[in-house]
Structure formats: structure tokens, C-alpha cells
Amino acid sequence: MLINGASGGVGTFAVQIARIFDARVTAVCSGANAALVQGLGADLVIDYTGEDFTNGNERYDLIFDAVAKASWAACKKVLTPQGRYVTTLPTFAVLLNQFLIGCLTAQKARIVMARPNARDMEWLKGQIEAGRIRIVIDREYPLAQIREALAYSEAGKAKGKVVLRIC
Missing domain, CATH: 3.40.50.720 (NAD(P)-binding Rossmann-like Domain)
Incomplete structure (x- = not known):
């Protein structure tokens, strides 16, 4: 594939x-x-x-x-x-x-549209815990910088996830 x-x-x-x-x-x-x-x-x-x-x-x-x-x-x-x-x-x-x-x-x-359900989330959790899936985080932004986070994400150059910290 x-x-x-x-x-x-x-x-x-x-x-x-x-x-x-x-x-x-x-x-x-x-x-x-x-x-x-x-x-x-x-x-x-x-x-x-x-x-x-x-x-x-x-x-x-x-x-x-x-x-x-x-x-x-x-x-x-x-x-x-x-x-x-x-x-x-x-x-x-x-x-x-x-x-x-x-x-x-x-x-x-x-x-394909994501439709989260408990079974799939449990499977993903198991794969992450077993080390078969690694979460790749490019950048983390505080909630106050939501516009910057969105602009960076929409630019299409992120390596992995762009995370928005809400607390």
C-alpha cells in the first residue's frame, strides 16, 4: 500500500x-x-x-x-x-x-471518517501500551495560541500531531 x-x-x-x-x-x-x-x-x-x-x-x-x-x-x-x-x-x-x-x-x-468507538479505542490503547504504535508529537501549543497552532497544522508541514494544551 x-x-x-x-x-x-x-x-x-x-x-x-x-x-x-x-x-x-x-x-x-x-x-x-x-x-x-x-x-x-x-x-x-x-x-x-x-x-x-x-x-x-x-x-x-x-x-x-x-x-x-x-x-x-x-x-x-x-x-x-x-x-x-x-x-x-x-x-x-x-x-x-x-x-x-x-x-x-x-x-x-x-x-474515511473517524467514528471512535470503545472497541477501537481499546485496540489502539493496547497497541500503544505494547509499543507497536508510537504517538509522534511535532509541537505543543497553549490554548491562548490556538490560531498559531491551527496555522501551523494547516501549513501541512507538521511531523505527527500538533497538540493544543487546554490546562
């Missing part, structure tokens, strides 16, 4: 969870973050500043796009015939595929 945005707050978890399930992980991030995602379990790193994964020869069964920087049309080119594209940030093309024309094609685009 390929994880686009592998060094961000969602991507760092995705890399580690994929490895728990024995997936071969190709991570897309900047070269500056390559060591981080390799340390989390990525098998291969593509530096997006020098290479566009959608122009490569590799084909993926699953693309998890945590940053929505590559279009669904571009990603389809590097999916296997039955491949899946999953994103946390849907575009019109992804919505169209999921709800209208997806039934006509073997390649599928899907939106």
Missing part, C-alpha cells in the same frame, strides 16, 4: 497500523521526514519534492491519501485493477466515484 502524507498526524498512525497488519508500506513525504517514517515501519519512502508517485511504475492495491495533494484521476493510474483509493479529505471526483459511478468500475475511491 501507499500512504500519501505519511509523516503527518494521520499518516504516522497509518504507517504503524499498516505494519501491524503486515502491509508492505510505501510512504510519501518530504526527504526531511524519510527517517521518521522509516522508523515507524515504512518499507520504501518517496520524497514528493523530487518524485511524483502518480508517474511511477509501481502499482498499489491501496492508496491512503491523508493530504489530498494527488487527484483521484492521477492516483487511478497507479492502482492495481481492483485497487482502492481512500482519503480523509474528499474531493468532488471522489464523492462522485463513491456514490454514483463507483459501481461501474473495479477501482474504487472511498472516504
Whole structure:
């Protein structure tokens, strides 16, 4: 599988969870973050500043796009015939595929939204306690600096989570 945005707050978890399930992980991030995602379990790193994964020869069964920087049309080119594209940030093309024309094609685009539940939270807690998942925190801000925290997070350069301290 390929994880686009592998060094961000969602991507760092995705890399580690994929490895728990024995997936071969190709991570897309900047070269500056390559060591981080390799340390989390990525098998291969593509530096997006020098290479566009959608122009490569590799084909993926699953693309998890945590940053929505590559279009669904571009990603389809590097999916296997039955491949899946999953994103946390849907575009019109992804919505169209999921709800209208997806039934006509073997390649599928899907939106994933977090729906926390007790069972999943217990599983995550167990993985963290066992050391299989590490929480990567880039920066921590006090509540008074919420605007700065949001601006930093939205800039798309965070390595892991941006934490807002409320007490």
C-alpha cells in the first residue's frame, strides 16, 4: 500500500497500523521526514519534492491519501485493477466515484471518517501500551495560541500531531 502524507498526524498512525497488519508500506513525504517514517515501519519512502508517485511504475492495491495533494484521476493510474483509493479529505471526483459511478468500475475511491468507538479505542490503547504504535508529537501549543497552532497544522508541514494544551 501507499500512504500519501505519511509523516503527518494521520499518516504516522497509518504507517504503524499498516505494519501491524503486515502491509508492505510505501510512504510519501518530504526527504526531511524519510527517517521518521522509516522508523515507524515504512518499507520504501518517496520524497514528493523530487518524485511524483502518480508517474511511477509501481502499482498499489491501496492508496491512503491523508493530504489530498494527488487527484483521484492521477492516483487511478497507479492502482492495481481492483485497487482502492481512500482519503480523509474528499474531493468532488471522489464523492462522485463513491456514490454514483463507483459501481461501474473495479477501482474504487472511498472516504474515511473517524467514528471512535470503545472497541477501537481499546485496540489502539493496547497497541500503544505494547509499543507497536508510537504517538509522534511535532509541537505543543497553549490554548491562548490556538490560531498559531491551527496555522501551523494547516501549513501541512507538521511531523505527527500538533497538540493544543487546554490546562
